[in-house]
Amino acid sequence: MRLPWLLRGLRDGVVTTGWPARPDDYFDQFPVTPVPTGQPITDTAGMDAAELEALCPTGAINVAADTITLDRGRCIACGRCVTQRPDLFAWRPGSDVARAERDMLIADAAPAAPLPRLRADIAERTTMLRRSVHIRHVDAGSDGSDEWEVRALLNPVYDVHRLGIFFTASPRHADILLITGIGSPGMILPLARTRAAMPDPVVVIATGTDAVSGGLVGPGMGVARLLPVDVFVPGAPAPPFALLHGILLALGRLPRGDS
Amino acid sequence: MGQVENEQVEHEPAQNERAENQQTGKGQAGRDDTVWCATLAEWHRRVTAACAPPGRLAGLYATEEGGTPELVAIVGRDQGFLVLRAPVGHDLCYDALTPQVPAAFWYERALHDLSGLEPAGHPRLEPLLLPHLDDLGPVRPGSDLPARGHDARLGVEHVGPVDVTGRGVFTLPFGPVRSGVLESLELLLETGGEDILRINLRPHYKHRQIAKRFEQRTIEDAVLVAERVEGVHSVAHALAFVHAVETGTGVQVPAAARLQRVVVAELERIANHLDVVTQLCDCAGLAVGTARFGLHKEEVMRLMSDATGSRFGRGQVVAGGVRAALRVDPALIGRRVRALQARIADDLGALNSSASFLDRLRTTGRLATDLARRHGALGPVGRGSAVEADTRVWRPYDGYRDLTPFVPATSTLTDALGRLRVRETELAHSSDLISEAADQLTQVEPTLRTPVPPADGRYLGVAESAAGEVLYSLSLQGARVVRCFARSASFHNLVLMHNVFHGDVFTDLGFIEASFGLCYAGVAM
Incomplete structure (x- = not known):
């Protein structure tokens, strides 16, 4: 009898990323959203502030007093602003996009202030969970792509088990509630029941632009209107590295200097 | 009359x-x-x-x-x-x-x-598609929900229907929050304990009012909505949408754009089929298989993001052509896909010599050919029951008209194994199509886009997603969408899952669901 699988797992050597212990090119280079370049709006090329804002189909761009800001929590990464005004907007490479405050997703051209450390209350809640953490995922009205990216965390490239991170079927075993989707009306009660079934302390992560702000299909929605959210991960959908960044941010396990 | x-x-x-x-x-x-x-x-x-x-x-x-x-x-x-x-x-x-x-x-x-x-x-x-409500108020064709989004009453849940009664028979509501990382769907399993006697599906939890999100948008914005009807079939939905626009406006798509559309559409198909194989392995507890096919899928996602900037190929398809040239040399894409297909075929060979795995698929979730034909079952669900329907073949579009014709992959097995066989063949087809399209891409004019004039009227657009035909009926007025009926393959096919349980038990459910390979966002709409 053949044992076809026996050596197959060894065939390609180690394919697992070294991140966060070591840098990873795909982590560093993946462009999750554009950001303003910081160029002053001197040459408007015939566009006033309203027209610049109208470049974005989800209203992520805001122009006030000659300063452009871009809300990465609303951005659906269509890239239209970069195509139309490459002087004012550019893709920002890097998957380190998760933030513990909704307002901190708003990227402007001003020199970035030193990012505050993780909110003290999350840090306190997660002290006990850092080395072995169980995640319960809930789809609250996604387009289906977010689930692919969450599941990708289990493939050998990301292999989150190596970091002591596990997905669990039961909310009663879960420490992190990971939510995808706009927060559709039909999911309001199932989501609330899932949250209620989780033992405290709980960290809630909203992942993907749909969950953060409702994005294109749920304007004015997002899950923060349904329950308190601790960590926001932008992206349309949030790529696996951005998710991992968000989970480690929630656990206070990011390497130093990595926000 | x-x-x-x-x-x-x-x-x-x-x-x-x-x-x-x-x-x-x-x-x-x-x-x-x-x-x-x-x-x-x-x-x-x-x-x-x-x-x-x-x-x-x-x-x-x-x-x-x-x-x-x-x-x-x-x-x-x-x-x-x-x-x-x-x-x-x-x-x-x-x-x-x-x-x-x-x-x-x-x-x-x-x-x-x-x-x-x-x-x-x-x-x-x-x-x-909507939560059960008594006081929803009058609804008209094209109307918006009266209390959109923010009303907790919309979450009020009613117990689902019960069809089978008898001694020891009970209903197990499974979902909408599933045990794995899956999309929300409620399955009401009526059972005596082991056999699933009857299944009722309730997809309304995910309803997002997609039809309304299209209306009054420009064509350029509406393509972005189409990509989000089913995120894992972003390219196919964008294609079906722009095909409707292109039919209406009589726009000619440049050759380079037609071929490039084939490359991204087939990459999307490979990723979807690999996702199904990965889930089947996961259901069977084949850890190495799950890891191997998950690895292959990640490679496809990265190839897509290298080539288009998005892991789902989003933003690439626009009315009249494509947004930009592929960021990876087409010849290199061809080589990477061929090398990947060689590894996939090798791993599929190992999978197919795993008797315990094949046993789990054989006779599991049988969809009778006659029923599949009467229903017009789409994609691998139909082709796995010998219904030979593939939009790329019967109504070829874009680069498929320029490439070597192929015979749709079909199987007469009608079970989960038949659907796997179809996907195995299609993985090979996709690799060939990408290779050929990549070769031709190096020889055509690098024009990527034709301007699209405004149009009035109602037009159909179709494309073959990995799950089957995607159909759009689009009404345009000037440069804006008035009404858009988006019909995913998932919506058309999922109802068939009611009819495929013939003595199948709880542990078969995962295999049946994975072998259908559907996206519930496209069902709930």
């Missing part, structure tokens, strides 16, 4: 110019006709007749664009679609199609939910 001479038969531009289209790549080849029926009785009769095999019901919706409510049925035929329209009285009542055309079962429930129509004689007219 219903005299034949009173009918107006409109021929879509696509038909008259079909011969020319074949040469120039203009619009989408197909022989589509629209028939306006004067009365609902005549509409009912003609739809019923047209849906007899080889015809199939492909879509059904209501609209109120011109101020009068109207029913629109789209029937698939050998060479094109037949669109049958009829006015509905202001009471919104009509005789249900479902008793004569069972494939209309979910469509009519969706009509009832979203457009307020009353199909008289429908066997089970309970909500499908």
Whole structure:
């Protein structure tokens, strides 16, 4: 009898990323959203502030007093602003996009202030969970792509088990509630029941632009209107590295200097 | 009533110019006709007749664009679609199609939910896409929900239907929050403990009012909405949408764009099929298989993001062409895909020598060929039950017309294994198509986009997603969308899952669900 699988797992050597212990090119280079370049709006090329804002189909761009800001929590990464005004907007490479405050997703051209450390209350809640953490995922009205990216965390490239991170079927075993989707009306009660079934302390992560702000299909929605959210991960959908960044941010396990 | 001479038969531009289209790549080849029926009785009769095999019901919706409510049925035929329209009285009542055309079962429930129509004689007219509510208020074709989004009452849940009763029989509500990382769907399993006697599916939890999100948008913005109907089939939905626009405006898509569309569409197909294989391995507890196919899938996602900037190929397809050149040399894409396909084929070989794995798929979730044909089952679900329907073949579009024709992959097994066999063959086809398209891409003019003029009217667009045909019926006024009926393969196919449990038990459910390979976002809409 053949044992076809026996050596197959060894065939390609180690394919697992070294991140966060070591840098990873795909982590560093993946462009999750554009950001303003910081160029002053001197040459408007015939566009006033309203027209610049109208470049974005989800209203992520805001122009006030000659300063452009871009809300990465609303951005659906269509890239239209970069195509139309490459002087004012550019893709920002890097998957380190998760933030513990909704307002901190708003990227402007001003020199970035030193990012505050993780909110003290999350840090306190997660002290006990850092080395072995169980995640319960809930789809609250996604387009289906977010689930692919969450599941990708289990493939050998990301292999989150190596970091002591596990997905669990039961909310009663879960420490992190990971939510995808706009927060559709039909999911309001199932989501609330899932949250209620989780033992405290709980960290809630909203992942993907749909969950953060409702994005294109749920304007004015997002899950923060349904329950308190601790960590926001932008992206349309949030790529696996951005998710991992968000989970480690929630656990206070990011390497130093990595926000 | 219903005299034949009173009918107006409109021929879509696509038909008259079909011969020319074949040469120039203009619009989408197909022989589509629209028939306006004067009365609902005549509409009912003609739809019923047209849906007899080889015809199939492909879509059904209501609209109120011109101020009068109207029913629109789209029937698939050998060479094109037949669109049958009829006015509905202001009471919104009509005789249900479902008793004569069972494939209309979910469509009519969706009509009832979203457009307020009353199909008289429908066997089970309970909500499908909306939460069960008593005080929703009047709904009209094209109307918005009265209390959109923010009202917790919309989350009130009712217990689902019970069909089987008897000693020891009980219902297990499974979902909407699933045990794995899956999309929300409620499965009501009626069981005596082990066998699944009957299953009822309730997809409404994810309803996002997608149809409303299209309306009043520009074509450019509406493509972005189309990409989000089913995120894992972003390219196919974008293609179906822009095909409708291109048919309406008579725009010619440049050769380079046609070929590039094939490359991204087939990358998406490979990723989807690998996702199904990964999930099947996971259900069977084959850890190495799960890891191997998960690894291959990640490689495809990275190739897609290297080539387009998005792991799902989003933003690449635009009306009239594609947004930009691929960021990876096509020749290199061809090489990477061929090398990957060699590794996939090797791992599939190992999988197929795992007797315990194959045992789990054999005779699991059988979909009878006869039923699949009558329902017009789409994609690998249909082809796994010997229904030979592949949009890329029967109505070739974009670069598929320029590439070597292929025979749709089919299987006569009708079970989960048959659907896996279809996907195995299609993985090889996709690799060949990408190689060939990449070769040709190096030899054509690098023009990527033709400007799209405004258009008025109603047009069909189709594309083959990894789960099957995606169908759009798009009404444009000027440069804006007035109404868009987006029909995913998932919506059309998922209802068949009611009919595939023949002595299958709880542990078969995962295999059956994975082998269908559907996206529930595209069901709940």
